[in-house]
Amino acid sequence: MVQHFPCAKCQVPSTNCCSKCRRVYYCSREHQKADWTNHKTLCGPPFKIEESEVEGRYLVASRLIKAGEVILQELPLVIGPKLKTLPLCLGCYKPITDTYRCSRCNWPLCSSACEEYAFHKNGECRMIDPTLMINHLSQGSINSQVYQCITPLRYLSLPDSDKERLDKLVSHLEQRRGTDIYRLVEQNISSFLRYRLLLTQYDSESIQRVCGILETNCFEIRFQGRVSVRGLYPTASLMNHDCVANTRHVFDPDDFRIRILATQDILAGEKISATYTQSLWNTLDRRFHLKSTKHFWCQCKRCTDPRELGTNLSAIKCTNCRGTIISRDPLDQMADWECSDCGSVRKVEQIKRLHDSVRMELKQIAQLARNHPEKLEDFIRKYSGAIHPDSCHVIEAKYALVQLYGNTPQLLYDELSEELIEKKLNYCHQLLKLADVIEPGLSQLRGHLLFELQSVMEHKAKRAFKHDSAEFKELIKDAAGHLMASAEILRYETHWPEILEKRRLVFDRILKEM
Numbered sequence: 001m002v003q004h005f006p007c008a009k010c011q012v013p014s015t016n017c018c019s020k021c022r023r024v025y026y027c028s029r030e031h032q033k034a035d036w037t038n039h040k041t042l043c044g045p046p047f048k049i050e051e052s053e054v055e056g057r058y059l060v061a062s063r064l065i066k067a068g069e070v071i072l073q074e075l076p077l078v079i080g081p082k083l084k085t086l087p088l089c090l091g092c093y094k095p096i097t098d099t100y101r102c103s104r105c106n107w108p109l110c111s112s113a114c115e116e117y118a119f120h121k122n123g124e125c126r127m128i129d130p131t132l133m134i135n136h137l138s139q140g141s142i143n144s145q146v147y148q149c150i151t152p153l154r155y156l157s158l159p160d161s162d163k164e165r166l167d168k169l170v171s172h173l174e175q176r177r178g179t180d181i182y183r184l185v186e187q188n189i190s191s192f193l194r195y196r197l198l199l200t201q202y203d204s205e206s207i208q209r210v211c212g213i214l215e216t217n218c219f220e221i222r223f224q225g226r227v228s229v230r231g232l233y234p235t236a237s238l239m240n241h242d243c244v245a246n247t248r249h250v251f252d253p254d255d256f257r258i259r260i261l262a263t264q265d266i267l268a269g270e271k272i273s274a275t276y277t278q279s280l281w282n283t284l285d286r287r288f289h290l291k292s293t294k295h296f297w298c299q300c301k302r303c304t305d306p307r308e309l310g311t312n313l314s315a316i317k318c319t320n321c322r323g324t325i326i327s328r329d330p331l332d333q334m335a336d337w338e339c340s341d342c343g344s345v346r347k348v349e350q351i352k353r354l355h356d357s358v359r360m361e362l363k364q365i366a367q368l369a370r371n372h373p374e375k376l377e378d379f380i381r382k383y384s385g386a387i388h389p390d391s392c393h394v395i396e397a398k399y400a401l402v403q404l405y406g407n408t409p410q411l412l413y414d415e416l417s418e419e420l421i422e423k424k425l426n427y428c429h430q431l432l433k434l435a436d437v438i439e440p441g442l443s444q445l446r447g448h449l450l451f452e453l454q455s456v457m458e459h460k461a462k463r464a465f466k467h468d469s470a471e472f473k474e475l476i477k478d479a480a481g482h483l484m485a486s487a488e489i490l491r492y493e494t495h496w497p498e499i500l501e502k503r504r505l506v507f508d509r510i511l512k513e514m
Ligand SMILES: C[S@@+](CC[C@H](N)C(=O)[O-])C[C@H]1O[C@@H](n2cnc3c(N)ncnc32)[C@H](O)[C@@H]1O
Pocket: 054, 055, 056, 057, 058, 168, 169, 170, 216, 217, 237, 238, 239, 240, 241, 242, 294, 295, 296, 297, 298, 299
């Protein structure tokens, strides 16, 4: 499915872009010509690179960037398997059944067409002596661990000019030295490449640096029907992190090109940010994850506020007075927590233990949720009282139900009670309010929630009201508006254009009949 972007002149979806900046799309040469006076001032990149001691390099808007604008697009210089991966075709990244082997190097692929993918052909296929892989690639016994060396090897085999660009990226080599991940790289990648595959031209330090660069800077690339892989993009990886980011990214399924889209208007001088973590996690978890994987303590606005910008995702109810317990200093992972009403104090270890046990319980319930959604409802009831109705765990349970109700066998709309329809509707509204704070604008979370909202509204309208009633018409019109809003966000994601088009036809028909 080729990605379409709206023509800058008339909004008609198009695949042709300005050949200079490749960020702005036109449906025809006429519209490109007509827009030139406007576009010529915007044709260069809308960002510059700045640097600070604490954050290193980062991207800053050099002019107003409008929500929805493509900020940059680029091809990956390296793409390949993640450290933990399922066995996959090294050409197209689909899961393999080991029925075809590369005629040159003997690595499992889908077909002869996959032998020609440049990253495979110029990487492991050219670099590894197939006779040395015989034991590791014998039929029926491929250990997914052997894939760990592929992406670093693809990096190491790049032309010098590409390598020079990537070598400037942050590796955190010093912080990684002596850690578990450093030892794992030493055993599974460095020793494997040097002593098993006899690639002794690469020293252990260089291999460790490359692995550090890959883990600090790669984007995860997921497509339905393919194993998820990682890609390294020299400019996109200069976006620093913020727990409320102002961009999102989409990948082109044909060439893995990344496009960075502004989710909100970004003023000249503002940082252009991405999120390296999960927006529904609480502050303790997000900060710990960023420190352990990316080696920095986040100090963004959201992390600084003990109430997480008023969302209370981290908050816990006080068992003494039912007030709200929050951290005394969220930028200190060891700080005590305190009830804002009665002042009683909890040690952070106690708070962490509580979060860990609730998270574990939710994980177990979520695995059964397809057949037992009522367990998620019980969880929500129990922990809205026992922790906090806005707690991240309660929110995650609600989001899981929003995705299940109406979309899963046995939970399709026709089988849902009115009560469950109403529940889904309420959860969508609550979660959208939250998303407006933690993932505002044209974010993927808002796109998915708006999509779920329009579908449940349509079903409620059909069920609750007569087709010629004012209530029916109002609900359907609102739902159609939400569909348009979700389409504006999701149309760049693979598979979504067809789904959105089907929904549009449904609403077209209903609106015509009204
Ligand atoms: C993908 S790189 C981003 C570009 C990087 N700043 C550079 O100079 O190349 C990720 C690294 O940037 C730094 N970084 C990103 N966001 C940060 C933030 N909000 N605060 C501090 N450091 C940050 C961390 O060192 C992190 O591991």
